Structures are given as C-alpha cells and as structure tokens.
Amino acid sequence: MRKKILLAMTLVAAVALVLSYLGIIAFFYQQNRSHFEDSLHDEGVLLALGLEGQSPERRLEILKQYHEKTPVTRFTLIAPDGKVIFDSEHDPKTMENHNSRPEIVNARLNGDGSAIRDSVTLNTDMSYYAKALPDGEVIRVSRAMKTMYATVLTGLPVLLGIAAVVFGLAMLLAQRQARVLIDPLNHIDLNHPLNPEKPLYPEFRPLLERLDEQNQDKELAAKSRQEFSANVSHELKTPLTSISGYAEIIRDGLVQPEDIPGFADRIHQESSRLLALIGDIMELSRLDESGLPPDATDVDIFDICKDVVSRLQPRAMEFFVALSLSGTHATTRGVSVLLHEMVYNLVDNAVKYNKEGGHVKVWAGRTLDHPQIRVEDDGIGISLEDQERVFERFYRVDKSHSKETGGTGLGLSIVKHTAILHHAEITVNSEVGVGTRIDVTFPT
Template sequence: MGKRDDKRLKKVINLEFIIFSLVAIAVTMVLSTFIFYEVYKAEIIRDLKGYAEVFKNTGDFDADDTGVYASVDTNDLRLTLIAPDGSVLYDNQADETSMQNHLDRPEIAEAFENGDGQVIRKSETLNKSTYYYAILLKSGRVLRIARETNNVISMFLAAVPVMLVVMAILVCVTIIVTHYLTRNILKPIEQMANSLDDDTHIVAYKEMRPFIDMIQKQHADIVKSSQMRQEFTANVSHELKTPLTSISGYSELIETGMATEADVHHFATEIHKNSNRLLTLINDIIRLSELDVSEDAPLMEKIDLAVIARTATDMLAINAEKNSVTLSYDGSHGYIYANKMMMEELVYNLTDNAIRYNNKNGSVDVSVKAEDGKVILRVKDTGIGIPKEHQERIFERFYRVDKSRSKSTGGTGLGLAIVKHIVARNNAQLDMDSEPGKGTDIKVTFDAYREDEQ
C-alpha cells in the first residue's frame, strides 16, 4: 500500500465516520425532542389533574357564588364550570353568557360519563396546543381546567440553535476520535503490507487476527504459486532445449556433409528419438496446463475400471516386452463414478512409469479389486524403487529421482504430476509404498459407484 493510497483510504474512512456520526447525532436529537415532548405532555396532564383534584376537594365550585370562583388562585390556568345541561356557568378568561353549550366537547362528555376526561387541541396557525382536563364535581357539575403551551414543532424550532451548537461540538469530537480510530484500525494493515512474510512486528487486536492470518496465507500461496510457475517455466525451457539442441546438432552435421553415410542413419535415429521425446513432452505440458486451468467439473459417468486397466495393459504389452518386463493384469469388475478419459490417462501413466523404471526381467502387476464399497486400482512393480526422502516430492513436476535414467527411458517427469491432478479431480485417494531395490506399490482408491450418484 503506497503512501498516497494510504492517505486516500484514511480520508475515505474519516469522511464515512463523520457522515455516519452526523446522521446519528441528528436522528438522536430529533427523536430526543419528540420523546421529551411526550414526557412534557404527560407532565402537563398530571399537573392539571392535580389542580382539578384540589379544586374538587375544596368544594368551592360546588357553590353558586361566582365571587368564590373568582377568588380561587388559578395560577395562569383557565377554569370553566359547566352545568349538567352543558351550559357554561363560569369562565375566568371569557364571558360565559356568550359561550356555546359545551356538552358536545369530548372532555366534557367523558367527564359526565366516566368522572373525568382529557384532550389536547392544536392550533395550526399559532403553533400552540391547549391541554384540557375535566373532572365531575360532587354537585354534578364539571370543572374544566386548561393550559396553553407550545406544540412539538415550536419546541423543536426553539431548540434548533442549541442543537446546532451541540452538533458542532460533537462533530469536532467525532473528527478527533475518528482520526484516532482510523489510524489504529489501519496500523496493523500498514504493518502487514510492509512485512507480509513476517508477522512478528504486526500489533493487531484479536478481531483482526483471522483477517491477517488469511491474508498472509493467501500471500504465501501466491508466492509459492509464483515460485512454482517460475520453476516450471525454467524446467520446461531446459527440457525443451535438450532434445531441440540434439535435433539441431545432428541435422546440421547432415546438412553440412560432415556426417558419413554410416553416421547419417545413426543421426536420423537420434533425431527421430528426440522428436518423439519432444512431442511427448509438449503433449504432457499441454495436458497438465489443461488440468491446471480448467475449473469446470469433468464429465462423470459410470465406468468399469477393470475394462480400462485391461485395455491399458494390452496397449503397453509391446513396450513392456521391449524393456524385458513381464506385464500382467488380474482383477474383477469395479464400477466407479469418474471421468473416463482421465481414468485411461491415470492407469496408462502409472503402468508406463512402472515399466520405464523397472529392472531387466522385472515385473509389473496391475489389478482392480472391489471391496467394502471401494474400488482399488493397484500397480505394483519390482523396479528400482524410490528412496524415502524422495517419496513426498515424486509427484512434483519434472522431479526425478534418477535424472540420467529418466532421460534414457524417455520419461518427461510429468507423468506422476498428471496422475496427482487426476486423482484430486476424481475424489480418489493415492497411497504409495516403495523401497529402493525392491520396487514400488501404488494404490488408488475410489468410492464404488452408487445408483444415486447420477
């Protein structure tokens, strides 16, 4: 991560934190205003109810003397006394004689019916709300107490300046905190970017450890893959260069006339042998590349591994005879769900490899056996064997235990690498038992075919 990218990332994170904080602060303040207003409403109604209970208990409004009504300390409250027929007997802020019948008012009707009633009426033009509470007196009259106050909109508008100041302070705090948090969040990532191969200097909080471990694992895989590609490219170049050099050298001797008539036949034989080796090598490289690149699932079908093994041994019988190796097949039907072409390659490569690296008058035994829901392909030889230290690497590309012998037998060093890929692509298991001087025994185990696999 470059310094410019690092600054840009920090800027983006800071900006997103600030925007999120602003939205959160604004939403919180708006919600707080509405919650406060609801609490405020409940408090006003409680106060009005308290006043009403006091006035009811004094009995002042049960009398018929309006002078008594006027002497009551109203504390900026509006008091209205309503007779049982709905007519207004007294109002401390209006002329009761000109007032309409109040029997249809909700709080009055509720008070006559239930003993008390309440309602809030809003004035859209004045941004005001009037809170009414009515209580039924002992005399059968209803006393209504009212108080006018600001509604939620006016309260919110009144609080806007204070809210803006608070928001400005919170934004400043958010910028400082965000800068600190961003720096701490990105610090392990910056350290990791500078030292992916060594995590001893990465100081990360535990929540980031799985992320860092995953990145480092991916980095290690990429490095390993890159090294393998470089090694593969170098090996391919070397392997191709050897037969091409031989072909070029022999053909040049023939072209310049430096070769005798007896040499021409020998040189032609060598050119033919190296050409075949070159074709085999190229075909193996192409096939391995196809297995590497292809992500599509291979075409799977029900196949009899015994038929494929029998066909492969028949094809390689002449080759075995040329190498003075006895090739035999023994087995019974073994049905598996796999890719037919890959199975042909698998058996052919294992058998061909066993013939190439065998001793004179040695033997190769190929067998297929079905048991306990498994089908086992076995290729056993009496060849040179593989030392213990080489057995883990024998399936690597171009890896050879005995390089001189491999080239003399025409091996490309890719056969077992192809085998490894095919085993993996067909969900099989490969086991090898080998000892120098005694031979090699390779077993490939497949799940037996089931009707529900289609």
C-alpha cells in the first residue's frame, strides 16, 4: 500500500508539472506571438512611410540602412509585376515572383497583409507583413519566429530542473503522508475494530463494521460450540449411565431372574436412544460442513411427503393421532435424502408432541409460485418465547415429554440446517394448547 501511495503521488506530481508547463508555454507563446506580430506591423508601417515619395535609388539606401540597424528583420521590396527589387538576405535575381504570396495579394487588395508560414528560402517559420506603396510597389518585412515545438524545447532544461526538485519534494511528502495514512491501520484492534478510543477514517467504517460483525459471529459460534459440547456430553452421559447402572445390577446378581428381561429391555431402549443421538450429531456435522451438492436434482416434494406419511402411519396409530396428506405434485432443486429427513423430523415431531385423538395434516404443493411443505397439528403448541429457540440444538420445549417419546433434541436443528442448504424459509405459527403449523417455502 505504501508503494502504491508513493507511486500515485509521484504520478500526480508528474502529470501536474507537465500540464502546467505546457499550459504556461502555450499562454506565453500566444502572448509573444501577438506582441511579435504587432511589432512587425508597426515596423512595416513606419518603413512604408519612410519610403513614400523616395526615388528608387534612395529607397534602396534606406532599406540597407534599416537592415544594418535591425539585422534580425528581413526587408523585401516587390515591384508591381511581382519581381523582387531588393531583399536584405538574398540576391533578388535568384528569387521567384512574389505576386502569389498571400501577404502580397492582400496588400495589393486591402493596402496591407500578413501571413505566417514556413519559408522555403530560410527553412524556418516566418512572420510576414506587407504594406502597399502609392506607386504600386510593396514593401514587406519579415522575421523568423520560434515554433511551439522550439519554444517547448527551449524551456526543457528549466523544466527538468524544476521536475527534479518537485519529484524530490513529492517523494518526501508522499513518504510522510503514507506513514500518516498507514499508521492508524497498523494499530487497528482487530478484536475491537470499532473502539471509540481509536477512531479511524470514516472511509474505513464499512470495513470495520464487517470485521466487528465477523468477530461477533465468531464469538457466537464459539459459544454455540461450547454449549453444543456441553449438551452432547450431558446427552451422551445420561443413556450411558443408565446402561452402565442396569448392567452393573445384573452383573452383581441383584435382579431376580424374572426381572432380567425388563432390565434388558431398558438397556436396549437406552442403547437405541444413544444410537439415535449419535446419528443425529453426525448428520448435523455433515450439514454444517457441506453445501448443497452440485449434483442436486429436481425433487418432487409431494412424493417425499407421501413416503414419510406412509412410514409414520404406524407410529401415529401408537399415539392415537390421525395422520393425513393432501396437496399436489411440485418440484424443487435439492437432495432427496436430506429433504426426506427434514420432512420426517417435522412430521415425527408433530405426532410425538400431540395428544390422543389429535390430528397431523401434511400438505405439499405450490403457493404464490413457490414450492411449499406444510405440517400442521392440533397438539400441545409452542409458546412465543420458545418459538425463537425451538431450532437450537438440544433445546426442548417439554423435556419430560421428549424423554418419554425418545427425542434427541436435534430434530428441528436438522430441519433448520437442511432448509438453509436448500435456501428455503421456515415459518412457525403456534399457540399453546391449540397447535402448531410449520411452513417450509422453497425458492422458485
């Protein structure tokens, strides 16, 4: 960044210097050219007045005297037929007819004329002024004039000297300014980027806000991991303790032979719960680490709901809950296995957290041009404060009921992660004692 600042300031100084130099040269060139033409005009008018009424011999003497006094000015006397009578720098006999020269033509028509052009004889830019005399002759004065290019070259050494000074100052200022600009960045507290005691440039505010958001996200993620680890340890410890206790009682012969099958059944239940918990934890880890696979296909959500309802009908009958399906076929882009597990968890929760004689209605189809799955029950319901946390890992609305039904506390968390992978939106509407409705809306 420091090098970029130095380079930028140096380039700015160079461009500013060159443009300023060219602008100044152009301005003074125009001023000098205007003054040059006025001076040549005045000189030509005075010379014409001095030549009027003089004999041809006297005119030549006057022109020679003028040339001796002002050798930088070229004097040319042209006859009415265009032949050169006198020229202060060349032999008139070797010069071509001048009647076609623009300044001569204008002088014969308007009394005087001027022109600037490249002189063939002198091979330089020349400024010409011609004044007609009463007898038809024309006196012309001319002077070599620097071109714009020559003017630029003349001032080039001065420019290089100024450039060296300017670049030196620019480098010093750029280094100092770079230090001033970069120093606050080097002292940013990455853990607390919005620290009011260390204000930074307003332009960096959006970046610092993003850093602060990332820090907060990291803190929340770390806290979530800690809570998850603590919950996992607790949830794994509970069934393991039960299994160990039952096995120890049987080992020590403290159980009557006729009670052993009952203890074995409890060990089996706790083992099944443990396996289910481990399976859900592994599934959550897989969902956390992966995104939607690139080989995702179009999945019919109605067919998935139909299969889930068919599988859970026996379980619903055990809980004396009526389970039904309605809707139409609709497809969304996704992974069939993950969507199947999501719907299974939703319907399974609706059955488990219901009441005898309750109902669970599953609907799948399209609404407002979006594929949607709806699971609605008239069970125990969820309070408003619990609705905000119901998708957290190991969070249970009714812990005693969860234990009775064998819940792991991870089902709705899996639902949430699966929905996120499929860019779906989950909406919960529930009232305690009335029931719960969960809508999963997929993108078009």
